[in-house]
Amino acid sequence: xxxxxxxxxxxxxxxxxxxxxxxxxxxxxxxxxxxxxxxxxxxxxxxxxxxxxxxxxxxxxxxxxxxxxxxxxxxxxxxxxxxxxxxxxxxxxxxxxxxxxxxxxxxxxxxxxxxxxxxxxxxxxxxxxxxxxxxxxxxxxxxxxxxxxxxxxxxxxxxxxxxxxxxxxxxxxxxxxxxxxxxxxxxxxxxxxxxxxxxxxxxxxxxxxxxxxxxxxxxxxxxxxxxxxxxxxxxxxxxxxxxxxxxxxxxxxxxxxxxxxxxxxxxx
Ligand SMILES: Cc1cc2nc3c(=O)[nH]c(=O)nc-3n(C[C@H](O)[C@H](O)[C@H](O)COP(=O)(O)OP(=O)(O)OC[C@H]3O[C@@H](n4cnc5c(N)ncnc54)[C@H](O)[C@@H]3O)c2cc1C
Numbered sequence: 001x002x003x004x005x006x007x008x009x010x011x012x013x014x015x016x017x018x019x020x021x022x023x024x025x026x027x028x029x030x031x032x033x034x035x036x037x038x039x040x041x042x043x044x045x046x047x048x049x050x051x052x053x054x055x056x057x058x059x060x061x062x063x064x065x066x067x068x069x070x071x072x073x074x075x076x077x078x079x080x081x082x083x084x085x086x087x088x089x090x091x092x093x094x095x096x097x098x099x100x101x102x103x104x105x106x107x108x109x110x111x112x113x114x115x116x117x118x119x120x121x122x123x124x125x126x127x128x129x130x131x132x133x134x135x136x137x138x139x140x141x142x143x144x145x146x147x148x149x150x151x152x153x154x155x156x157x158x159x160x161x162x163x164x165x166x167x168x169x170x171x172x173x174x175x176x177x178x179x180x181x182x183x184x185x186x187x188x189x190x191x192x193x194x195x196x197x198x199x200x201x202x203x204x205x206x207x208x209x210x211x212x213x214x215x216x217x218x219x220x221x222x223x224x225x226x227x228x229x230x231x232x233x234x235x236x237x238x239x240x241x242x243x244x245x246x247x248x249x250x251x252x253x254x255x256x257x258x259x260x261x262x263x264x265x266x267x268x
Contacts, residue, residue, distance in 0.1 A: 001076075001077070001078045001079050001188070001191060001192060001195070002075070002076070002077045002078055002195070003075070003195035003196050003199060004074065004075045004199065005073070005074055005200065005203060006073045006074060006165070007072070007073040008072070010202070010203040013203040013207070014203075015042065017070045017204065018041075018048065018051050018052060018055065018204075018206065018207075019041035019042045019051065020070055021051075021055050021066055021067055021069060021070060021170075022037070022041045022046070022051040022055060023037045023038040023041060024065070024066040024067075025054050025055060025063075025066045026041075026054070055067075059174075060217065064171040065171070067169065067170040067171045067174070068169045068170070068171045069169070070170050071169050071170075072167070072168060072170070072173060072199075072200065073165065073166070073167040074165070074166045074167075074168075074196060074199065075163075076163065076164045076165070076166060076192065077161075077163040077164075078112075078163070079161065079162060079164070079192060080111075080112050080158060080159055080160065080161060080162070081158050081159075081160050081162055082158040082159070082186075082188065083186075083188045083189050084098060084162050084164060085158075086186065086189050087192070088164075090168075090172065090176050092172055092175075093171055093172030093175075094166065094167070094168040094169075094172045095166070095167045095168075096164055096166050097164065097165045098162060098163070098164045099162050099163045099164070101150070101153040101160075102149055102153070103149070104149070105143060106136075106139065106149075107140075108136075110160075110161045111132050111159040111160050111161060112159050112161060113125070113128065113129070113159070114187075114188075131157070132159050135155045135156060135157050136156075138155050139155050139156065142155070170207065170210075173196075173200075173211065174211060176193070177193050177197060177211040177212065177213075178212070178213060178214030178217075179214060180193040181193050181194065181197070181211070181212060181213040182214060182215070183213070183226075183231045183233070184223045184226065184231070196211070215233050215234035216233070216234070219240075220235055220239075220240045221234045221236045221237065222236075222237050223236075
């Protein structure tokens with residue numbers, strides 16, 4: 001599997017991306033015209049740290065439109081159709097183009113074997129490999145017999161590899177990474193987003209730092225399947241809410257007062 005950042009390169013990101021987001025953020029609170037804010041930011045008249053501080057605060061506050069102004073385009077290759085089906089479920093702020101199984105006549109369509117099957121009982125693995133190879137062989141025979149590719153492809157397994165181009169704005173990329181870097185995500189798409197995060201880090205450690213499992217900015221895990229706490233990245237929200245309510249109850253019993261947030265909403 002490969003994920004390559006096709007556009008922009010490091011120079012463009014360093015020179016324009018942070019100033020562009022900064023301009024979007026600053027325009028909301030400034031008398032200056034966007035053109036002048038952008039000029040000052042690009043010229044270095046506003047320290048990069050100052051720009052980054054404002055941007056980080058705005059992202060943490062969830063004012064997401066400010067980061068829709070910048071986009072990243074990735075070339076993604078050698079992933080399974082299982083992965084691509086999940087990836088293209090994302091709709092907002094993201095565009096895809098995918099290798100066509102109608103127009104590409106696969107001479108030797110390549111497939112992949114998940115590690116769990118590769119490491120399974122050799123007899124079972126062999127049956128998997130035979131099944132997949134058999135499907136590809138039948139595809140070749142169908143095409144040879146004049147069946148159109150768009151119909152012959154019906155025999156392709158989910159293991160078939162594919163290539164895509166994905167362009168996404170930063171807001172959508174943070175959202176997708178939040179879901180797909182989560183340990184509950186399927187291993188292959190999780191691996192893809194680890195590669196994507198690496199690519200963004202390479203051109204901007206600052207922007208790359210926002211690509212994280214969703215529990216990291218949230219501060220807790222909201223996945224039903226982690227109620228047993230087997231993923232330790234953040235405590236499950238049930239645990240957090242129970243601790244919060246216990247603290248509020250103890251505060252009420254002790255008559256210590258505290259803030260409304262500490263006492264809980266029923267104290268209002
Ligand atoms: C661990 C995991 C397991 C999954 N399991 C399944 C499964 O079993 N079956 C299945 O079908 N899918 C499954 N999915 C896919 C999931 O349901 C979503 O379709 C997918 O993650 C796309 O995310 P999104 O809905 O946030 O869409 P995006 O397009 O990424 O949208 C981003 C955000 O924009 C907003 N938005 C986008 N479109 C609309 C709209 N039309 N109306 C209102 N708001 C909108 C929402 O706030 C949304 O969160 C799974 C996903 C994950 C991460």
